[in-house]
Amino acid sequence: MSSWKVLLSDYGIIFILMGLIIFFSVLTIEKQNIIGAAAGIFLAKEVTQSGKQGKILLVTSESLDDQDLIEAFKANLGSQYQIIVVDKGPPATRNQIERDIESGDVPKMIVTSTKVSRWLLFQDFSNHFPELSVVSMINPQSSKGSNFLKRENLLNVADQIAVIAIMAIGMTMVIITGGIDLSVGSLVAFSAVLITKLIQGYFGAEAATEFEMVLAGLIAVVMCGLIGLLSGLLSTYFRIPPFIVTLSMMLIASGLAYTISEGQSIYHVPDNFVWLGRGRIGGIPVSVIIMIILYVIANILMTKMVFGRYVYAIGGNKVAARLSGIPINKIVTIVFTISGLLAGVGGIILASQLNSGSPTYGLAYELSVIAAVVIGGTSLMGGEGKIWGTLIGAFIIGVIQNGMNLIGIESYTQKVILGILILIALIVEKARKRS
């Protein structure tokens, strides 16, 4: 076989992902605003070129981008201009202009960010202020670009899929051994409720220190790991099918989450609790960094270590695995424990992203997780599958959901399309394997 065929057969699924990315990139091409400092510099240049002098009213929103715009605008404009900044929303802007009209000291120019220029106040400016029709309005031009391909949106997709993708690592291992873990969605709720409850009830709520939050997180993750361990022990040493064991665990974990939280959201947590879910390191969301680190570790574990070989062997042929002396029960139990631990990690990230814990979190997540694993090329029969394939599978789901939201497809239609696309991905995958 030529090398591209090997590549295709190993990672055929990646082409589906790329196809989807191209598709949504083209469909979401829209006018893009120049924002931030670049907009500020552009506006300053426009003002200078206009040759006008005197009072300038600079109107922006309170957004961080617009704060950069204000700074850049001021820095790039000579001192002969008197700049008045309004960044407190349309009513404040109107007040300012009306006050100026009353005092007779009207601005020579009104400069705005693109977002602000779309306020009805400015769209219908001459109707609102007929007496000011001579004032010149300046706002940054916009260029064409793809909403989907915006850096912020791509990070957004990665961030949205991080929790599912992290859980899918454990699920991949479980499915490769020939098992299934239905409890992960409930474990997310259990973990989210546990960490927030510990912080609220035992670590001083809003006054909790970082150390205490980490401790609460560790306890939550370990508890989920223990539930996973229990699933593993029950399905190996007691020979109960994993489907039934984890179905029971799903009920137990969900019930515990509702009991601990008394059915309410728990939200008395310190402000910096959101760091894990919303924080960034070098511009990249922390949740995404955690996801990548976990994937790298899992990939090493599954491809370079004895443990990984055992996992594949058990799923491939249990009898042969037993005869060759692989400690099947021990390995399967470890795999379920890992799945539980990772669901716990997913739960604390979700709690942090949403700044609270609630027993309703993680609803039906096990289905998305299984879908990601299967799209990624792991066989439900066990024995084969790739960790990286799962990550791509998770991204396919994330890209489809995000793309459909961006082009404004109704939620219910989205479900149908997502279901069909998953089926098609699987058909393509099957056809590829046979040829």
Next chain:
Amino acid sequence: MSSRMSMKSLANIALFGILMIVWGCSENQLKTSKGTIGITVMSLSNPYFKELAEAAQEEALKFGFEVIIASGDFDPSKQRNQISDFITKDVDAIILTPVDSKSSGVSVRKCNEMGIPVFTADLATSDSLANVVAHIATDNYMGGRQAGDAMIEAVRSRNKKIMILDFPPAESCVKRIAGFRDRIGEYNLANPLDQFNIVTQLPCDGQRDVAFKATSDVIQAHPDLVGIFAINDPGALGAVGALEKVNRLDDITIIGFDGQNEGKVAIRDGKIYADPIQFPKRIGRQTVQTIMKYLNGNEVEKTQLIETALYRQEDGLNDPDIKDFH
């Protein structure tokens, strides 16, 4: 080999077809609109929120605005993603009916950072750091008191054992129950010899099946129950079902909340005694009007409460808007 190839190409053709459908569904909007409003509600499967969202859409169209409607489907994380997608689309305003009062604050803060004004409709965000321009909602506390009035009016027996079906995660439902309990408490103070006894308060999640089970169980534990207050219509209808099953509907008074069509039908037919009804369409319209006022640079009121009205059987009999489905 050829059959395999055809299977593969068939799949590829199907994929292409689906993508074309997706493309067809995406709005090929002419860029004449004055702006875009993103709406995400708790769930479109509840007719109440569907009416709210559609009334808002209608109203926005009048002003030349486009609307994107999303359904949070009771999943806080899903709703969070919808809001971040609104931000990517750079909408001009967001109408939010939070799935979860507490966790939605994170998304609202993100909108604040991006300079997109947020308006909450029906349900509020309870995060002191999240800045919402205006909140337009039913006066749930007063509505709860009206439900109490109806209960007092309907239950005349000496025995006054009643139960509440609640939904603690929703702030609005918590307020309804506070209003109800306050009104009942006042009655009990004024009539010490003829007091109501709230025997239990159970979660029904605002959903019919959960309310059905909870009610079935409670009438086993308290066979002499005379009244049920459910925080919304699906909850009340679940209770109706449970009582019909054991033939107890005639001697137990049910008070609902909302005034959805199905609830109104049940009131007309005498199955539910009364509802403090809300006006979701009015909430939707007033929210859009508030947005327009704001974008035009006018001051808007931070909290706008819309009163409920008690809806009894005679209102149902004279209501031309009730739709029968059978």
